[in-house]
Amino acid sequence: MNGIWGQLDQIFVTLQHWVAGLFPVWLQPVVATLIAVVGIVAAFPGIFALTTVLERKGLGRIQNRIGPNRVGPLGLFQPIADGIKSLTKEDIVPVSADGLVHFLAPVLLVLAVFLGYATLPVGRNMVLLNMDAGLFFFFAIGASTELSIFMAGWSSRNKYSLLGAMRAVAQMISYEVPLLLSSVVVVMITGSLSTVKIVEAQGGFTGIFPHWYVFTPWGFVGFVLFVTAALAETNRSPFDLPEGESELVAGYFTEYSGFKFALFFLGEYLGMLSIAGFAITLFLGGWGAPFSFLAFLPSWGWFFLKLLAGIGFFIWLRGTMPRLRQDQLMNFAWKFVLPMALLNLVVAGAWRFMGDGWLRWVVSTAVLGGAYVLLGSVLMRRQGIGPRSYRYAE
Amino acid sequence: MLGEGMMKGLAETGKNFLGSFVSAERMTTVQYPEERIAPIENTRDFPFLVYDGADDASDEAKLAGLRCVACQICEKECPPKCIYIVKSTDKKPDFVGKPQIYPARFDIDISVCMSCQICVEVCPFEAIKMDTEFELSTTDRFGGLLLDREQLSKSNGHYRAIHPTEAAEVDARLAEEKVKAEAKARAAAEAAAAKAGAAAAAPKPVAAPAAAAKEPSV
Numbered sequence: 001m002n003g004i005w006g007q008l009d010q011i012f013v014t015l016q017h018w019v020a021g022l023f024p025v026w027l028q029p030v031v032a033t034l035i036a037v038v039g040i041v042a043a044f045p046g047i048f049a050l051t052t053v054l055e056r057k058g059l060g061r062i063q064n065r066i067g068p069n070r071v072g073p074l075g076l077f078q079p080i081a082d083g084i085k086s087l088t089k090e091d092i093v094p095v096s097a098d099g100l101v102h103f104l105a106p107v108l109l110v111l112a113v114f115l116g117y118a119t120l121p122v123g124r125n126m127v128l129l130n131m132d133a134g135l136f137f138f139f140a141i142g143a144s145t146e147l148s149i150f151m152a153g154w155s156s157r158n159k160y161s162l163l164g165a166m167r168a169v170a171q172m173i174s175y176e177v178p179l180l181l182s183s184v185v186v187v188m189i190t191g192s193l194s195t196v197k198i199v200e201a202q203g204g205f206t207g208i209f210p211h212w213y214v215f216t217p218w219g220f221v222g223f224v225l226f227v228t229a230a231l232a233e234t235n236r237s238p239f240d241l242p243e244g245e246s247e248l249v250a251g252y253f254t255e256y257s258g259f260k261f262a263l264f265f266l267g268e269y270l271g272m273l274s275i276a277g278f279a280i281t282l283f284l285g286g287w288g289a290p291f292s293f294l295a296f297l298p299s300w301g302w303f304f305l306k307l308l309a310g311i312g313f314f315i316w317l318r319g320t321m322p323r324l325r326q327d328q329l330m331n332f333a334w335k336f337v338l339p340m341a342l343l344n345l346v347v348a349g350a351w352r353f354m355g356d357g358w359l360r361w362v363v364s365t366a367v368l369g370g371a372y373v374l375l376g377s378v379l380m381r382r383q384g385i386g387p388r389s390y391r392y393a394e
Numbered sequence: 395m396l397g398e399g400m401m402k403g404l405a406e407t408g409k410n411f412l413g414s415f416v417s418a419e420r421m422t423t424v425q426y427p428e429e430r431i432a433p434i435e436n437t438r439d440f441p442f443l444v445y446d447g448a449d450d451a452s453d454e455a456k457l458a459g460l461r462c463v464a465c466q467i468c469e470k471e472c473p474p475k476c477i478y479i480v481k482s483t484d485k486k487p488d489f490v491g492k493p494q495i496y497p498a499r500f501d502i503d504i505s506v507c508m509s510c511q512i513c514v515e516v517c518p519f520e521a522i523k524m525d526t527e528f529e530l531s532t533t534d535r536f537g538g539l540l541l542d543r544e545q546l547s548k549s550n551g552h553y554r555a556i557h558p559t560e561a562a563e564v565d566a567r568l569a570e571e572k573v574k575a576e577a578k579a580r581a582a583a584e585a586a587a588a589k590a591g592a593a594a595a596a597p598k599p600v601a602a603p604a605a606a607a608k609e610p611s612v
Contacts, residue, residue, distance in 0.1 A: 061414040062407045065423050316411070320403040336396070376396025 009298040012039065013125050036128045040117045047307070048269045049079035054308075055315045062319035086262035094157060094255050101155035106256065106263035109148035113270040115141045119195050120277045123287045123300030127196055134195040135187065138278060139180055142233070145271060146172045149242070149252050152264070156255035164251025167326065168242035171232055174333040175239075179229035181341035185222045185348035186213055186282045195278075199286030208292045212285040217364035218348040221372075223283040225341050230275040232333070235268065236314055238321030241329060276310040277303075335379040343371050435557060438524030440504045441468075441513050443546045444553050446489055456547040457496065458486065461521035464497040468513035468522055476506035477513065489568065490575040497543060504530065505539040520564045526556045 007014070016039075020032040053068065053076060060067025068075035093102055118141075119134030121127040131137055146169055153165020187193055190201045204211045213219030232239035235251075243251030253264045280286060284306055287299035324332070347364045354360035413420050424431055445451070445459035464481040480499035488494045513522050525548070532538030554561040 058411070061411045064410055064414050064420045066421065066425075316404065316407060319411075320407040321400070373395060 005296045005298070009124055009300075011298070012123070012300065033128070040128065041114065043122075044114075044117060044270055044273055045266065047273060047304070047311075048266060049083075051269055051273070051311050052082070053078050054311065055318070058312070058315040059319045062316070083262065086259050089258040091258040091260060092255075096157045097255060098155040098157070101151050102255070103260075105148045105152035105155060106253075106260045106267065108151065109145055109267035110263050110270070112141055112144045112148060113267050113274060116271075116274045117277075120274060121195050121199050121281060121286055122277070122303045123298070126287075126300060130194065130196050133193045135183065135193045135198070135278075135282075138195075138274075139176075139183075142271070142275070143172075143176060145267070148267075152256070153252035156252075158255050160248045160250075160254045161252050164242045164248045164254065167248075168235060168252055170326075171235070171239065171242060171329060171333075174330060175229045175232035175337070178225055178333065178337040178341045179233055181338070181345065182222045182225035182229060183278075183282050185218050185344055188345070188348050189213070189218075189352060195281050195286075199281055199288065202285040203288055205292040205295075210285050210288055210290060210292070212283065212288070214283040216351070217361065217368050218344050218351055219283055221340065221344050221368050222348075223279065225337055225344065226279050226283065228337060230272075230279060231314070231317070232329070234272040234275055236272060237318035238324050239329060240323060241326060272314065273307065273311070276307055276314070280306045280310060331379075336375050339375055339379075340368075340371060344368065433526045433556070435559060437526045437556075438511060439509050439528050440507055440525050440530070440541075441502060441511075441522050441546070442525040442548045442552075443500060443543070444521055444523055444550050445547050446550050449549045449551045451549065453544055456544070456549075459489075459549075460496060460543075460547060461489065461519050462497050462500065463488065463494040463519055463521070464500075465518070467516050467518070471512050471516045473510060473512065474506045474508050476503040477501070478503075490572050492575075500543040500546060501540055502546060503540050505535065520568060523553050523557070523560075 016032055016035045019035055020028045023031045056078070057067035057075070068078045071077040071081045093099055116138050118129040119127065119131050119137050127134075129137075149168045149172075150165045153161045153163075153168070156162070186198055190198050192198065192201075202210065202212050209215070214223045231237075235242050242248075243253070248254070253261060256264060280303065287303040289295040289297060289299075289302050347367055351360050351364055354363070410420070444461050445456045446461065447455050447459035451459065464479055466479050466481070469475075469477040469479045478499065478501040479497050482496045482498040485493040486496050509524070511524055514524055530539070550561070550565075554565075
């Protein structure tokens with residue numbers, strides 16, 4: 001990893017060290033951290049802006065439309081126009097709203113979401129905080145977004161907001177469990193909660209193929225479950241009940257306007273980006289290249305490419321799926337995702353102790369495939385679809 | 395199996411996504427300000443007043459050709475009450491040459507109008523019709539959306555251009571009425587002349603032919 005590609009790979013790290021070197025020694029750690037923070041705070045909202053355009057254009061294409069194409073070349077400056085618009089809009093706070101909480105909710109949401117990026121490795125040597133419990137930190141911070149969502153719903157003093165917030169909390173708590181359990185398999189196999197170590201553990205190549213966890217039976221199942229739970233956790237379609245436009249106006253941020261609304265929007269997308277980033281870190285080899293002969297390309301390039309691919313998949317899903325019903329959502333979480341995640345833990349344990357060889361592949365695949373078919377056909381079967389019967393109090 | 399329908403759905407949307415890049419006939423949208431679709435014949439949005447005369451007639455000529463006789467039926471029938479009419483104190487001849495009252499003011503507030511076409515249905519004089527003009531945005535939401543008599547007056551030629559079938563029917567009906575009115579006037583004149591002849595034979599005072607032609611006007 002020397003020469004021009006090696007330099008390009010470490011360009012941001014070099015830049016950070018160079019800028020920090022301009023300051024006195026005692027100030028250098030602080031400056032270095034600040035630079036990394038600025039990098040995160042600049043890069044991810046930039047990707048968010050790009051995502052909003054890509055999403056609108058992608059959804060448009062899925063519906064055989066063109067999508068935004070007026071502002072700038074191919075409509076790429078649309079987010080700038082949207083940003084200016086939301087900044088110049090009137091900031092309305094309902095008379096009966098709890099002013100302080102109403103104000104704090106979007107700020108806390110964005111704050112919590114940004115904190116989640118602290119342990120996300122976006123490239124080789126590019127992580128803000130190499131914590132031993134990095135994954136744990138991310139989940140702990142991620143769970144606190146529920147608080148700000150409930151704050152928003154409660155302080156608005158609006159039925160739609162409150163219903164949206166209730167739904168959001170119910171949904172996020174339900175899917176928090178499978179989200180955690182599906183990522184525990186990675187921790188079991190790697191033996192570390194550190195995100196950097198998890199990426200390093202997936203670093204090698206067999207032939208030209210990488211050792212990503214998604215290419216193992218338990219890793220694949222874990223990945224699918226993680227992505228499902230992540231979609232629900234970030235209130236993305238088809239799990240967008242908390243903000244179902246057709247039912248709840250906009251859910252918990254009905255009473256928000258102007259830039260506070262934009263902050264919610266930002267928080268939601270940043271949450272999606274960070275959770276997609278963690279899915280990549282846990283199962284898709286983080287910043288690792290997909291083939292050994294492509295490993296010379298910059299690591300951060302791979303990470304952001306994978307991130308864009310993940311976002312593209314989320315957009316594709318959003319353009320395809322109708323919204324679930326509340327009971328379907330809960331049934332799916334507790335009857336399918338959770339048992340699968342628990343079984344996956346057992347399978348990952350067996351995989352660890354069965355040693356190398358083809359046997360563990362066959363056993364894991366058979367158990368997980370069987371469970372998928374069984375759970376899918378038994379627990380997720382359609383029940384009671386027919387004329388509704390009413391029971392009245394006698 | 396669980397997830398089968400999802401795969402099918404993803405395949406379908408994926409096909410649409412890729413197809414939208416290769417085949418232009420998939421795209422359903424029109425790039426509006428540059429491209430436009432000609433409105434279909436039954437398009438309607440807000441009412442206008444029909445006048446008989448050239449398309450670019452002067453305001454006086456427009457007023458002279460206005461079919462409206464300020465009968466105020468539309469004003470009374472309008473569900474959201476967006477029409478305001480002031481009757482004139484004098485009279486002007488209508489298309490058959492009969493003196494009629496005309497609207498001294500005729501305002502429609504198109505910010506209130508709900509495009510129901512009831513005014514058109516109730517008008518006995520074919521004087522108010524539905525327009526197809528939709529680019530009516532203005533920076534003045536009160537004055538700018540309150541259309542007065544001059545703004546509302548549009549020629550019969552315009553009506554023929556936007557609703558050809560309907561306009562042909564209306565024209566035929568009006569021509570028939572005109573023929574009838576003329577025949578009636580002629581008959582009245584003849585009767586008057588005959589009476590005058592008879593009166594000449596046996597002197598007796600009679601009403602003028604103009605009075606005989608007068609129908610009960612609204």
